[in-house]
Each structure stands twice: as structure tokens, then as C-alpha cells.
Amino acid sequence: MPPDSQQTDRNLTLKDAVLEAMFEEMESDQNVILIGEDVGAAGGVFKQTEGLFETFGADRVIDTPISESAIFGLAVGAAMAGSRPIVEVMFGDFLTLVMDQLVNQAAKVHYMSAGGFNVPLVLRTGIGVGGNLGPQHSQSLHGWLAHIPGLKVVMPSSASDAKGLFKAAVRDNNPVIFMEDRMTYNLKEQVPEGEHIIPLGSAEVKREGADVSIYAVARSVHTALAAAEHLQVKNVSAEVVDLRTLAPLDVETIVASVQKTGRALVLDGGYQSFGITGEIAATIGELAFDYLDAPVMRLAAPDVPVPFSPALEAMTVPSAEQVVAKVTGMYGGLD
């Protein structure tokens, strides 16, 4: 049974919300399969697929060898043939191993076949810094993926969104990359039961504000919300916009927010150089320049490999304090 489905208290962790979405989608569509390392009998290295194997069996919850490239390639071929695979890639860092099949095959098949073939699949992966996993298990490479036409990139920040976005991703007829920050896995909130769909390409204003817009995805949304509380004390009313998906990007909501506030900070856990903060800042500059009272600012991960040492690791994650400092800097400094 899906986790906590018998409980009246619908407070679920983000991890369990995605698991519930998988249960529901696999239940309702025989063509949905789950494939990846440790997803079956082991229930996932973070228990994120627990119970699926027992419920749906080894034919639909497929344990694989450690062969990321071909696992994903097989999923692309299976999707072209009519299956709807969910592929789990344990760490976002391992996307490097999947890149040919992702970028050269999956992203382009629909285009190259003039709509003849679809590639309906979800690549689910955990990303982000935390736990001292070192430079090869801590990266946030979403900017890379959002760069490629033909891919959709989804990054939930909360449990309820995660369920709704995951269900939409499974039903989407395109390759969708679903990236969860592992540091949000255990965040709990009320999650709607049953049918709960959030269309891909819809951002959400998580906190209304009047003075400055802070844009973020995934874990950074919580950093922004914490910063907004601090800013309130300084009489700055911050609006927090959760982009939720990078591709498609909800430009309308992005622009509407800054038109209201006149100031913008783009926050991200990925690298700053050539990353999503630059893309969104440029979009705002192009479409809302006349509304700006200050230059659009960016705060992102420093351009360094994520170090192992606990003394250094945290320095690579943008903090609420840094957000507050950036925003107050837009006013020439505040008390």
C-alpha cells in the first residue's frame, strides 16, 4: 500500500509524496514501469521506492546493474515502443553518464521523427549538497539540462508540489527530468489524496511581498522563505517565487512578480557561471526593465567543486543570511 494512505493525517514527507504519486500512476497505467539501481527488492537507497516491488512485481519494478548509460538508453527505446518508464538515477552527478542518451537521443527523437515517435519517460534523480558526500555526489547540474531543447526539467520544493508535479511528469509525453534536492526529502506538509496534478510550466508565488522578488527552485525556496522572514524585521516585504519547473519556464509569473516589486534577486544552488540565475536575470532585464528600481542581483553556488570537509561544504550552499545581505545591498544597506 502507498505510504500513510490509511492515515487521516495527510502530512507526508516529500519523499513519500513522490512514492505515493508512483503508486497511483503505476496503479492506473500498466505501461508505467520503474527501472534503476536498487529500486526493487532493496526499496531504494533512501527508501524512496519502498513497497513498489512487492506491489507491482519484478516485471514493472526492475532492478538493474550499475549501467546508467544503457539503463537510460533502454528506457528511451522502451518509451519509443509504448512503455512509460520512470528511470531512477541515484545521484544527479551520474547524469554525466547518461548524457548521450539524454541529449543526443531522448531530447531529439520527437523532433527528428517529425512527431512520429514520442519519448514519454521520467528521469528521477536526487541532487544537492549535504551529508559530506564530496565533489562527485553533491552537484546541482539542472542548468545543463534546462539548456537542451526537448527536455523538461522539474524541481519541486515541497511535498505537495512534488506529488502533483511527479504525476504530471509521468503523464507527459516528453522526457522529463525530475530533480529532488535530497535535503528536502524529509520535509513534511499536507498532501492532497488521490488526483492532484500540477501542470509543468507553472511557477507559484509561495509568499506574497511588495518590495523585492526572490526567485528560486527546490531547496533554495526554503532559503528564500527564511530570508523573507528576516527581511520582514527590516521592513522589507519580500515575495518568494518558486519556479517549480525550469523547462518549461513560467515567464509570465516571473515578470508579473517583478513588475509589482521593482526589485529581483535570483537564487540558486547550482553554479552561477552560465547557470539559471543568469538566464532568469536576463529574462527580467529584457521583459521588465522599465519596472526595475535596481539591477537584478544573483546569488548562486560558488564556482568550485563541492568539497567533502564539513568545514567547507556548507560554504557552497547559499544561505538566508547571504540572501538578506544581497537584498539589503540593493537598498544601499539597511540596519
Place this chain on the structure above:
Amino acid sequence: MLTKDKLLEFYRGMVTIRAFEEEVRKMHNAGLAPGLVHLYSGQEAVGVGACAALNSDDYIASHHRGHGHCIAKGSELDRLFAEIIGRRSGYGMGRGGSMHIYDPATFNLGTNGIVGGSVPLATGAALSAKLRGTGQVAVSFFGDGVLNQGILFESLNMAALWSLPVVFVCENNGYGEFTEIDDVTAGRPYAKRGEAFDIPSEKADGMDVLAVHEAVSKAVTRARNGDGPSFLIFDTYRYSGHHVGDKQEYKDDEERELWLSRDPIPKLADMLVAGKKIKQAELDELDAKIKVTVIAAANQAKKMPEPDADDLARHIYAA
């Protein structure tokens, strides 16, 4: 024993591909088919012999030298030409070109510009067919260059492990781009690469359409019966080098003549005539008819319009 009709189907298939590729060569030389064009001439026995062993709803996945597979699986000649010369009526509206031709109607998962890129696609289609219980088989065509790509081994492992209905067909034409395969490949014979996974593996003559057909038929039967994958290597030869315009200075005349003497088309013709199944004059007539059909298809494609600006960003995402 194969019927006369079946043998003539082989003959027609190989002659059609040869004639098609000659037209493509002309189109390239005339500037109509720019970019990289890799001709299948010389390798016809493999594509024709293999595809003749398949049902119409069996999958194939091909490679950069893939026009022959598309024809052998039943794609329309004028739409193939159209794709190769970048016209809107092509299978990808002219946006894929020679190395990127996909045809869902013939269950063709595409030619492919990445060496080894299509191997997991065929393997994955076989996985899907098995899970959905459709009885379909998939054939993965790849060149000798893929013998040294890691994704082949990852795919072989999963195909063997899960007993997938897939046939791995290696077309060894002796060269990866401009380098002899033997110069860059360890482990002989190459069929050992399949045997390492306990996959039934064999080498056969890729210049003999009957030998190819027999080997692939056996493998397809095995796959359809639920007995898993096979790994086949066919030695063959590419007459035109890596791509049209390749001067082939790395080949000597002796080698070329040796392979020409083994050409699969006259070989089958001689057999048909010697076996009194058909007269040479009738084959000549058939050749002429095929040429007319192919040229008509080429001319039809040339008349087709190019894609327009509205097609540039069409089909980025599926609805």
C-alpha cells in the same frame, strides 16, 4: 528451402538499395545532399537478409550508414530521398537528414549519428515488447566501431540477464571511419564479445544474403520463443568508404577487387540463373525496372518543397 519469390525479394531489395545509393551519390555530388552521407553499397546482403527474417511490426534500430535498413524494412523511397536532401516531405521534415531517419510505420527506431547510440534503443524496445507481451522482436544494427563502445556491453548484459527478444547484428566492414578495425580492437574472434555474456554468438558471411537470412532467422526464432538475445557478426565491405567523398587512400586495389568479387548481388543472380529459377535477361529487365522506380522516387523528392520557418521549432515537445 526458400521459394523463388523469396529469393527474388532478396534480389529486388539489394538492387533497390544499390540503385538508391547511386542516386544519393549523384545528389551529393550535385550539391543536393550536403553534409555527411554514408552509403550502404556493398553491405546490402546484411540489411536485406536480416529484415526479410522479421515481421512488419518487429523493431529495428540502425546506424549512420542506415539507408539500406530503412529500405529493407519498407520505408517509402521518395520520403527517404526527401529526408536526405532536406525536404519537408521527408520522414523528419528534412530536419534529421541521412543520419537521423525515423519511421514509426515500419517500426524503425531510426538511423543514428552516434556510434553505438541506437544499441540500447533496440534493447529497450525489446524490453517493452517483452513486458507488454506483444511477441515483437528487435534487431540492433551496428558497425564494427561499436565493438569498442561501452554501451554495447551494458546492453548485452541486460539483454542476456533478462532474456530479451533482441538480435544484435554487427556489420563488420573492416573500418571504423578511416582506421582498420583490427588495428584498434583486442580480443579475437570478435564474437567472443557476445559469448562473454553467454549469448549465442556466431560469425557469418555478410556478402551472402542467404547466409545472413539463415543466421538472423535462427536468432529471431530464438528471440520470439523467449530464449533471449543472439549476437551475430557479418563480415562485409563498404564500397564508397566512410562517406561520399572519402578518397579511400587507406585501401589498396587488391583489397577492393577481392571484395568486389564477392559482391552479394551477382552472387545471388548467378545462383538464380544457374539453378534455372530465372533467366539472366529477366534479371536485367528487373534491374532496369528498379532503376526507373528509384529514379522516379528521386525526382519526386527533388520536386518537394523545403521546410519553412514554421517548421524550425515544430515538434520540440510532444503534446
